Amino acid sequence: MANYATKFIDPQVLATIKDLPLLAKTVVEGFLAGQNQSLRRGAGLEFSQYRSYQPGDDLRQLDWKMFARSDRYYIREAEVDTNITVRFIIDASGSMAHQDVNGISKMAYTRFLVASLAYLATLQGDAVGLYVLHEEQLINLTPRADNMHLQRFWHQLAEVKPEGKFPDAHTAANLFSSKKQKELTVFVTDLYEQEHEISDLLYKLGAQRHELLLCHLVARNELEFTYNGTLTFEDLETGQTMQVSTPEQRNLYLERLQAWLQQTERDMRSRQIAYERFITDEPLDKALRTFLKNRLAYG
Structure with a gap:
Protein backbone atom coordinates (compact mmCIF):
# COMPACT_ATOMS: atom_id res chain seq x y z
CA MET A 1 0.00 0.00 0.00
CA ALA A 2 2.70 2.48 0.98
CA ASN A 3 4.68 1.92 -2.23
CA TYR A 4 1.52 2.26 -4.31
CA ALA A 5 0.57 5.50 -2.58
CA THR A 6 4.05 7.00 -2.86
CA LYS A 7 4.26 6.16 -6.55
CA PHE A 8 1.13 8.08 -7.38
CA ILE A 9 1.89 11.23 -5.43
CA ASP A 10 5.44 11.75 -6.74
CA PRO A 11 5.62 15.01 -8.77
CA GLN A 12 7.76 13.43 -11.50
CA VAL A 13 5.18 10.71 -12.03
CA LEU A 14 2.35 13.25 -11.95
CA ALA A 15 4.08 15.37 -14.60
CA THR A 16 3.46 12.55 -17.09
CA ILE A 17 -0.34 12.76 -16.55
CA LYS A 18 -1.71 15.48 -18.81
CA ASP A 19 -5.37 15.12 -17.80
CA LEU A 20 -5.87 17.16 -14.61
CA PRO A 21 -9.07 15.41 -13.38
CA LEU A 22 -7.37 12.02 -13.84
CA LEU A 23 -4.31 13.32 -12.00
CA ALA A 24 -6.38 14.58 -9.06
CA LYS A 25 -8.28 11.31 -8.71
CA THR A 26 -5.06 9.30 -9.00
CA VAL A 27 -3.38 11.36 -6.27
CA VAL A 28 -6.30 11.24 -3.83
CA GLU A 29 -7.10 7.56 -4.34
CA GLY A 30 -3.42 6.66 -4.08
CA PHE A 31 -3.11 8.71 -0.91
CA LEU A 32 -6.22 7.26 0.69
CA ALA A 33 -5.08 3.74 -0.15
CA GLY A 34 -2.26 4.22 2.34
CA GLN A 35 -4.35 5.80 5.08
CA ASN A 36 -5.98 4.03 7.99
CA GLN A 37 -8.56 6.74 8.56
CA SER A 38 -11.79 7.05 6.61
CA LEU A 39 -13.37 10.28 5.44
CA ARG A 40 -16.96 11.27 5.94
CA ARG A 41 -18.83 11.55 2.66
CA GLY A 42 -22.13 12.93 1.48
CA ALA A 43 -24.27 15.21 3.58
CA GLY A 44 -21.45 16.25 5.89
CA THR A 82 -19.60 19.91 8.86
CA ASN A 83 -19.64 21.16 5.26
CA ILE A 84 -17.59 24.30 4.70
CA THR A 85 -16.41 26.54 1.88
CA VAL A 86 -12.81 26.06 0.73
CA ARG A 87 -11.29 28.93 -1.24
CA PHE A 88 -8.07 28.27 -3.15
CA ILE A 89 -5.96 31.37 -3.89
CA ILE A 90 -3.10 30.91 -6.35
CA ASP A 91 -0.18 33.26 -6.84
CA ALA A 92 0.19 33.28 -10.64
CA SER A 93 2.96 35.88 -10.86
CA GLY A 94 6.04 35.28 -12.99
CA SER A 95 8.20 33.81 -10.23
CA MET A 96 5.89 30.77 -10.12
CA ALA A 97 7.36 29.73 -13.48
CA HIS A 98 10.66 28.89 -11.73
CA GLN A 99 11.74 25.30 -12.43
CA ASP A 100 13.71 22.90 -10.30
CA VAL A 101 16.37 20.57 -11.72
CA ASN A 102 13.66 17.94 -12.34
CA GLY A 103 11.94 20.32 -14.77
CA ILE A 104 8.86 20.79 -12.61
CA SER A 105 7.87 24.41 -12.10
CA LYS A 106 6.24 25.86 -9.01
CA MET A 107 3.08 26.40 -11.05
CA ALA A 108 3.00 22.77 -12.18
CA TYR A 109 3.35 21.66 -8.56
CA THR A 110 0.58 24.12 -7.63
CA ARG A 111 -1.73 22.54 -10.23
CA PHE A 112 -1.04 19.04 -8.87
CA LEU A 113 -1.64 20.22 -5.33
CA VAL A 114 -4.75 22.38 -5.80
CA ALA A 115 -6.47 19.97 -8.21
CA SER A 116 -6.04 17.15 -5.69
CA LEU A 117 -7.12 19.17 -2.66
CA ALA A 118 -10.22 20.44 -4.49
CA TYR A 119 -11.19 16.87 -5.34
CA LEU A 120 -10.62 15.78 -1.75
CA ALA A 121 -12.74 18.71 -0.47
CA THR A 122 -15.52 17.90 -2.94
CA LEU A 123 -15.59 14.31 -1.71
CA GLN A 124 -16.40 15.80 1.68
CA GLY A 125 -19.30 17.76 0.24
CA ASP A 126 -17.48 21.09 0.55
CA ALA A 127 -17.92 24.02 -1.83
CA VAL A 128 -14.67 24.93 -3.59
CA GLY A 129 -13.70 28.23 -5.21
CA LEU A 130 -10.68 29.31 -7.26
CA TYR A 131 -8.94 32.69 -7.23
CA VAL A 132 -5.93 33.22 -9.51
CA LEU A 133 -3.93 36.38 -8.94
CA HIS A 134 -1.46 38.23 -11.16
CA GLU A 135 -1.35 41.81 -12.36
CA GLU A 136 -2.91 41.20 -15.78
CA GLN A 137 -5.89 39.11 -14.71
CA LEU A 138 -7.87 38.14 -11.63
CA ILE A 139 -9.77 34.87 -12.05
CA ASN A 140 -12.67 34.48 -9.66
CA LEU A 141 -14.58 31.17 -9.65
CA THR A 142 -17.26 31.44 -6.97
CA PRO A 143 -17.40 28.43 -4.61
CA ARG A 144 -19.92 25.69 -5.34
CA ALA A 145 -20.25 22.04 -4.38
CA ASP A 146 -21.26 20.07 -7.47
CA ASN A 147 -19.43 17.96 -10.04
CA MET A 148 -19.97 20.32 -12.98
CA HIS A 149 -18.41 23.12 -10.96
CA LEU A 150 -15.43 20.91 -10.13
CA GLN A 151 -14.94 20.28 -13.87
CA ARG A 152 -14.88 24.05 -14.45
CA PHE A 153 -12.49 24.41 -11.52
CA TRP A 154 -10.06 21.92 -13.08
CA HIS A 155 -10.37 23.55 -16.52
CA GLN A 156 -9.56 27.02 -15.16
CA LEU A 157 -6.68 25.63 -13.15
CA ALA A 158 -5.18 23.88 -16.17
CA GLU A 159 -5.21 27.17 -18.12
CA VAL A 160 -3.27 29.22 -15.55
CA LYS A 161 0.04 30.59 -16.82
CA PRO A 162 2.41 32.46 -14.48
CA GLU A 163 3.31 35.93 -15.68
CA GLY A 164 3.86 39.48 -14.52
CA LYS A 165 3.84 40.71 -10.97
CA PHE A 166 1.49 39.97 -8.09
CA PRO A 167 -1.27 42.60 -7.84
CA ASP A 168 -1.28 45.08 -5.00
CA ALA A 169 -2.97 43.90 -1.82
CA HIS A 170 -5.86 46.38 -2.12
CA THR A 171 -6.84 45.14 -5.60
CA ALA A 172 -6.66 41.50 -4.61
CA ALA A 173 -8.45 41.97 -1.29
CA ASN A 174 -11.49 43.40 -3.08
CA LEU A 175 -12.21 39.91 -4.41
CA PHE A 176 -13.07 38.63 -0.97
CA SER A 177 -15.89 39.53 1.32
CA SER A 178 -16.14 38.64 4.97
CA LYS A 179 -18.94 36.09 5.22
CA LYS A 180 -20.39 34.30 8.18
CA GLN A 181 -20.33 30.69 6.97
CA LYS A 182 -17.46 28.34 7.82
CA GLU A 183 -14.62 28.96 5.43
CA LEU A 184 -11.07 27.68 4.92
CA THR A 185 -8.76 29.65 2.63
CA VAL A 186 -5.77 27.85 1.11
CA PHE A 187 -3.20 30.30 -0.28
CA VAL A 188 -0.48 28.80 -2.53
CA THR A 189 2.50 31.06 -3.23
CA ASP A 190 6.30 31.24 -3.25
CA LEU A 191 6.08 34.54 -1.29
CA TYR A 192 8.24 36.33 -3.86
CA GLU A 193 7.10 39.96 -3.67
CA GLN A 194 8.27 43.40 -4.65
CA GLU A 195 6.91 45.53 -1.81
CA HIS A 196 5.12 43.31 0.74
CA GLU A 197 2.03 42.97 -1.49
CA ILE A 198 1.60 39.24 -0.76
CA SER A 199 2.26 39.60 2.96
CA ASP A 200 -0.21 42.50 3.17
CA LEU A 201 -2.92 40.42 1.46
CA LEU A 202 -2.26 37.48 3.78
CA TYR A 203 -2.60 39.71 6.82
CA LYS A 204 -5.87 41.17 5.51
CA LEU A 205 -7.27 37.72 4.81
CA GLY A 206 -6.17 36.52 8.23
CA ALA A 207 -8.03 39.42 9.82
CA GLN A 208 -11.34 38.20 8.33
CA ARG A 209 -11.59 35.58 11.09
CA HIS A 210 -11.63 32.65 8.71
CA GLU A 211 -9.12 29.82 8.84
CA LEU A 212 -6.15 30.53 6.57
CA LEU A 213 -3.62 27.93 5.45
CA LEU A 214 -0.49 29.28 3.74
CA CYS A 215 1.25 26.77 1.44
CA HIS A 216 4.72 28.22 0.84
CA LEU A 217 6.39 26.63 -2.20
CA VAL A 218 10.19 26.44 -2.44
CA ALA A 219 12.19 24.67 -5.16
CA ARG A 220 15.06 22.40 -4.13
CA ASN A 221 17.59 24.35 -6.19
CA GLU A 222 16.52 27.54 -4.38
CA LEU A 223 16.67 25.89 -0.98
CA GLU A 224 20.11 24.33 -1.46
CA PHE A 225 21.52 26.70 -4.12
CA THR A 226 22.52 23.82 -6.40
CA TYR A 227 24.39 25.95 -8.94
CA ASN A 228 28.02 25.98 -10.06
CA GLY A 229 30.26 28.49 -11.78
CA THR A 230 29.61 32.11 -12.62
CA LEU A 231 26.00 32.49 -13.72
CA THR A 232 23.55 35.20 -14.71
CA PHE A 233 20.23 35.06 -12.85
CA GLU A 234 17.09 36.76 -14.19
CA ASP A 235 14.17 38.02 -12.12
CA LEU A 236 11.13 36.34 -13.70
CA GLU A 237 8.87 39.23 -12.72
CA THR A 238 10.95 42.33 -13.48
CA GLY A 239 13.41 41.00 -16.08
CA GLN A 240 16.38 42.36 -14.11
CA THR A 241 19.57 40.30 -14.30
CA MET A 242 22.46 39.75 -11.91
CA GLN A 243 25.77 37.96 -12.42
CA VAL A 244 26.75 35.71 -9.52
CA SER A 245 29.89 33.75 -8.72
CA THR A 246 28.26 30.79 -7.02
CA PRO A 247 31.18 29.55 -4.84
CA GLU A 248 31.56 33.01 -3.29
CA GLN A 249 27.85 33.72 -2.86
CA ARG A 250 26.52 30.31 -1.77
CA ASN A 251 27.16 30.56 1.98
CA LEU A 252 25.88 34.12 2.27
CA TYR A 253 22.77 33.25 0.25
CA LEU A 254 22.00 30.15 2.33
CA GLU A 255 22.46 32.05 5.58
CA ARG A 256 20.12 34.84 4.50
CA LEU A 257 17.59 32.40 3.08
CA GLN A 258 17.32 30.45 6.32
CA ALA A 259 16.97 33.65 8.32
CA TRP A 260 14.15 34.82 6.01
CA LEU A 261 12.34 31.48 6.12
CA GLN A 262 12.44 31.37 9.91
CA GLN A 263 11.29 34.98 10.26
CA THR A 264 8.48 34.45 7.74
CA GLU A 265 7.17 31.43 9.64
CA ARG A 266 7.28 33.33 12.94
CA ASP A 267 5.44 36.30 11.41
CA MET A 268 2.68 34.13 10.00
CA ARG A 269 2.16 32.06 13.11
CA SER A 270 2.09 35.20 15.27
CA ARG A 271 -0.94 36.28 13.22
CA GLN A 272 -2.65 32.88 13.60
CA ILE A 273 -1.99 31.97 9.97
CA ALA A 274 -1.26 28.26 9.56
CA TYR A 275 2.10 28.10 7.76
CA GLU A 276 3.47 25.05 5.92
CA ARG A 277 6.48 24.89 3.60
CA PHE A 278 6.52 22.49 0.65
CA ILE A 279 9.48 21.63 -1.58
CA THR A 280 8.49 21.08 -5.19
CA ASP A 281 10.27 17.74 -5.58
CA GLU A 282 8.48 16.19 -2.59
CA PRO A 283 5.48 13.83 -2.90
CA LEU A 284 2.10 15.36 -2.16
CA ASP A 285 1.28 13.28 0.93
CA LYS A 286 2.47 15.99 3.33
CA ALA A 287 0.24 18.56 1.64
CA LEU A 288 -2.77 16.25 1.70
CA ARG A 289 -2.27 15.43 5.38
CA THR A 290 -1.81 19.13 6.21
CA PHE A 291 -5.01 20.03 4.39
CA LEU A 292 -6.97 17.27 6.13
CA LYS A 293 -5.69 18.32 9.52
CA ASN A 294 -6.76 21.93 8.98
CA ARG A 295 -10.01 20.99 7.25
CA LEU A 296 -11.21 18.43 9.80
CA ALA A 297 -10.17 20.57 12.77
CA TYR A 298 -12.19 23.45 11.37
CA GLY A 299 -15.16 21.37 10.21
Missing part, protein backbone atom coordinates in the same frame (compact mmCIF):
# COMPACT_ATOMS: atom_id res chain seq x y z
CA LEU A 45 -23.33 15.55 9.10
CA GLU A 46 -21.44 14.30 12.13
CA PHE A 47 -23.63 12.09 14.33
CA SER A 48 -22.48 12.02 17.93
CA GLN A 49 -25.68 12.14 20.01
CA TYR A 50 -28.52 9.69 20.43
CA ARG A 51 -31.96 9.91 22.04
CA SER A 52 -34.83 7.49 22.49
CA TYR A 53 -37.25 7.12 19.59
CA GLN A 54 -40.49 9.10 19.88
CA PRO A 55 -43.61 8.58 17.74
CA GLY A 56 -43.40 10.81 14.67
CA ASP A 57 -39.59 10.70 14.41
CA ASP A 58 -38.09 10.10 10.97
CA LEU A 59 -37.49 6.33 10.75
CA ARG A 60 -34.51 6.93 8.47
CA GLN A 61 -32.65 8.27 11.50
CA LEU A 62 -33.04 5.06 13.49
CA ASP A 63 -29.68 3.52 14.37
CA TRP A 64 -30.13 -0.20 13.75
CA LYS A 65 -26.71 -1.09 15.17
CA MET A 66 -27.68 0.48 18.48
CA PHE A 67 -30.95 -1.47 18.36
CA ALA A 68 -29.05 -4.74 17.78
CA ARG A 69 -26.84 -4.06 20.81
CA SER A 70 -29.48 -2.75 23.23
CA ASP A 71 -32.83 -3.98 21.87
CA ARG A 72 -34.05 -0.37 22.08
CA TYR A 73 -34.73 2.21 19.38
CA TYR A 74 -32.46 5.26 19.22
CA ILE A 75 -32.51 8.27 16.93
CA ARG A 76 -29.25 9.70 15.68
CA GLU A 77 -29.14 13.44 16.21
CA ALA A 78 -26.99 15.55 13.93
CA GLU A 79 -24.72 17.66 16.10
CA VAL A 80 -23.36 19.97 13.44
CA ASP A 81 -23.27 20.39 9.68
